[in-house]
Amino acid sequence: MAISFTEENYLKVIHRLSEATSEDISTNAVAELMQTKAASVTDMLRKLADKGWVNYQKYQGVRLSPAGEKIALSIVRKHRLWEVFLVDKMGFNWDEVHEIAEQLEHIESDELVQKLDAYLGFPKTDPHGDPIPNKEGILPELAYLHLSDIKAGKNCILMGVAQDSAVFLQLLTKLNLSLGAKLAIMEINEFDRSFFVSINDAEPIFISHEVAKNILVKILA
């Protein structure tokens, strides 16, 4: 069955929202991420349900069907592989690739995806630390923690970010925070839950709680 870019984007958005909760996804939540109106979403959900890609009953919210999940994962796979390509091969910075990948993720060619994957050395994660689903659509569950949830005194490694926005990523770059950085939490300020963190054993720097919330880490043993 033919699928449009728009339909692919809806499935991707529903998938993204589903990762955060086991509840059904609301029309309004989809509308916000799709940057469209709720009325348009209602139309599209009906169409996606007709095509068998979501389970939807009006006023009840929506969930991906197995078929829809498969499509969504294949788009996420392409998005993240292309992001790796853009950073590793084309020399883009991690804050520059998301918009381009939003376009490239819709290119349709299984052979291309396979060859790209091999060319990149079968990467497991994208430039933001997000896991890349394999060909079968299996997404390794990476159990990372938000820096904001870690206690003072702990050491950890920066494994990913919870947000792709250019402004956020550029801020991290300015702070010398990149994937793989070693973070030592020196102190958490009670006043605003901001952090003093030493990055790769350098002089501690100040990090807002808002930033810490969007940094994903793994605690060192």
Added chain:
Amino acid sequence: MAISFTEENYLKVIHRLSEATSEDISTNAVAELMQTKAASVTDMLRKLADKGWVNYQKYQGVRLSPAGEKIALSIVRKHRLWEVFLVDKMGFNWDEVHEIAEQLEHIESDELVQKLDAYLGFPKTDPHGDPIPNKEGILPELAYLHLSDIKAGKNCILMGVAQDSAVFLQLLTKLNLSLGAKLAIMEINEFDRSFFVSINDAEPIFISHEVAKNILVKILA
């Protein structure tokens, strides 16, 4: 001004037809290449004229404006750069890349095109011997000849093909004909204008006039 994939494809098709002639391009010619109906073309030509990308007066045919020419050339540039990428980096054969490049040519990012160009080593031609327009949209005029127009006894080098179709390219591959091959024209058969040609000094093989017409060569001094 925003441009759609469809509009880009129309401009590309008008550009292609304009290369073959200095006459105005007919509605029907565009319709055939776009695989659509003449009535749809008329609608679109009016729209493209409104946007300033073509000069069009009804019943008079159409020509690209300078602005339209620039857009068309940038799409051709992207198409051919991506074809080089697919063959040189991803390991596709020359008969497998056209359809994928038809999709990739619409990806919008000047930085990406620039980096891709550099990554590929600033190629001058694509895998089919077609010249790649530079950033300024200047297309080196490659004065190749059709093999079918060459006299018996001549030696030449295969520089390109006049057709991208997979069946044609696969046939060439079967015949051991690829870019750069040295062709010695042994004999041209009067009956059907077919050729006996020696490829890279091997035993002469038989080539139909139809094939010869679609092979572009440069004569050796």
Added chain:
DNA sequence: TTTATTTTTTAGGTTAATCTAAAAAATATT
């Protein structure tokens, strides 16, 4: 130079994806 044929345009519709405004259903608050 009429008449016939071909090409192109117009007229009127369809489909996908969107919108605004109004109605209906679900949820929250008194």
Added chain:
DNA sequence: AATATTTTTTAGATTAACCTAAAAAATAAA
């Protein structure tokens, strides 16, 4: 339990890109 608020859906339009059928213009043939 009744009322108010929020969420979602329906109704009715719009735009881009396409279609078929009919009309108009251009070109070719008689």
